[in-house]
Amino acid sequence: MRKFYFLSTFVILLATTSIVISCGSDDKESYTEIPDESPVVLDLDAVPYPKLSDYNFFEGEMKNLEPVFRVIPYDLNSTLFTDYAKKKRFIWMPAGVKASYESDSSPLNFPTGTVLIKNFYYDNLLPDNTTKIIETRLMIKKADGWMFANYVWNDEQTEAVYNVLEATQQLTWNENGIEKSTEYQIPALDQCLTCHGSNEVATPIGPKPQNINKLFNYGEGTQNQLQKWISTGYLENNLPQQIVSTVDWKDTSLPLDIRAKSYLDINCAHCHTPGGFCDYTDMNFAFNASNDLTNLGKCIEPQDFVVGNEVYLLAPGNSDISLVYTRMKSESMEMRMPLLGRTIRDEEGVELIKAWINSMPRDCE
Numbered sequence: 001m002r003k004f005y006f007l008s009t010f011v012i013l014l015a016t017t018s019i020v021i022s023c024g025s026d027d028k029e030s031y032t033e034i035p036d037e038s039p040v041v042l043d044l045d046a047v048p049y050p051k052l053s054d055y056n057f058f059e060g061e062m063k064n065l066e067p068v069f070r071v072i073p074y075d076l077n078s079t080l081f082t083d084y085a086k087k088k089r090f091i092w093m094p095a096g097v098k099a100s101y102e103s104d105s106s107p108l109n110f111p112t113g114t115v116l117i118k119n120f121y122y123d124n125l126l127p128d129n130t131t132k133i134i135e136t137r138l139m140i141k142k143a144d145g146w147m148f149a150n151y152v153w154n155d156e157q158t159e160a161v162y163n164v165l166e167a168t169q170q171l172t173w174n175e176n177g178i179e180k181s182t183e184y185q186i187p188a189l190d191q192c193l194t195c196h197g198s199n200e201v202a203t204p205i206g207p208k209p210q211n212i213n214k215l216f217n218y219g220e221g222t223q224n225q226l227q228k229w230i231s232t233g234y235l236e237n238n239l240p241q242q243i244v245s246t247v248d249w250k251d252t253s254l255p256l257d258i259r260a261k262s263y264l265d266i267n268c269a270h271c272h273t274p275g276g277f278c279d280y281t282d283m284n285f286a287f288n289a290s291n292d293l294t295n296l297g298k299c300i301e302p303q304d305f306v307v308g309n310e311v312y313l314l315a316p317g318n319s320d321i322s323l324v325y326t327r328m329k330s331e332s333m334e335m336r337m338p339l340l341g342r343t344i345r346d347e348e349g350v351e352l353i354k355a356w357i358n359s360m361p362r363d364c365e
Helices: 189-196 225-232 258-269 325-328 347-359
Strands: 072-073 087-091 116-125 130-142 145-153 162-163 166-176 178-186 216-217 222-224
Touching: 072 225, 130 162, 130 166, 130 178, 145 189, 216 225, 222 225, 258 347, 325 347
Parallel strands: none
Antiparallel strands: 072 087, 087 116, 116 130, 116 166, 130 145, 145 162, 166 178, 216 222
16 A cells, blocks of 8 residues: 655746757656655545545645645646636645656656646635635546546535536626626546547646746745746756747737637647547647647638538638637537537637637638
């Protein structure tokens, strides 16, 4: 029976740089038990635990998501749209092991025992403008690969219970002064591989160097996240000098093109990339492939899902005849993209992609 114990702090800024190198990986199962320092409990032979509190990731009232020592918060340059849910992400690793860099656009090679923790919550829920955590999703790296464990929070916000079935919650909240509602969808466990599958093997989406190369306020100071992981002992100190990075697509001071490609990468590339759930479409929305607009559907005629006059998957200069745009703005269950994770339209994201498409010179006609 293998047990790991371990304990720390949480918000945002930006750092973008650019290039590539690679290095080897080390996935040795050599762990050091430090029970006096390490309150996190992880027995790889016993997970998933029935309750989120069983892992002891957080101290004090669990709903405050205050991490214990060596549970490290992190953020992405651009985040996946999930019906406007906010996210708080954390990572924990057992003692004596480190992740390693493979490429800017690949998930870090994480050691056995790593846990990625993603909490989905809403602020300003009506009628009382309260904060509510809906679910916490874990990815746990076992010796034979990643496993998923989803936990649904109770109304009292005191506990989250392991859940394998699809569920919904009706929510209404205030989003920047606008009342919005959704029937929030909690995925069934067997749906996780739809987004998190690469050649049908479970894999993380967010923690790639290109997405986490940014500054983060850790309370005691601001630091680049990758350097923080190195100083914490979570990452080998062999990164290239520059990393080609995505950006925060909401930062309007940045060029429209890189903002749009960053948005498409985090929202679409997990399915539309070689080995992804929708790789049969021959579209590749990965950030490192997006300089070739053919990968994004430029001037390619759609084979299905046409509902109007969508002549091309992506028609430069004309969003009205671009199927990519139509599917992004659709709220129909049959038409909307992404397939999972949203029931309503990402109004700001749709406007971004519309402006980006319409800014291009027309060259399909």
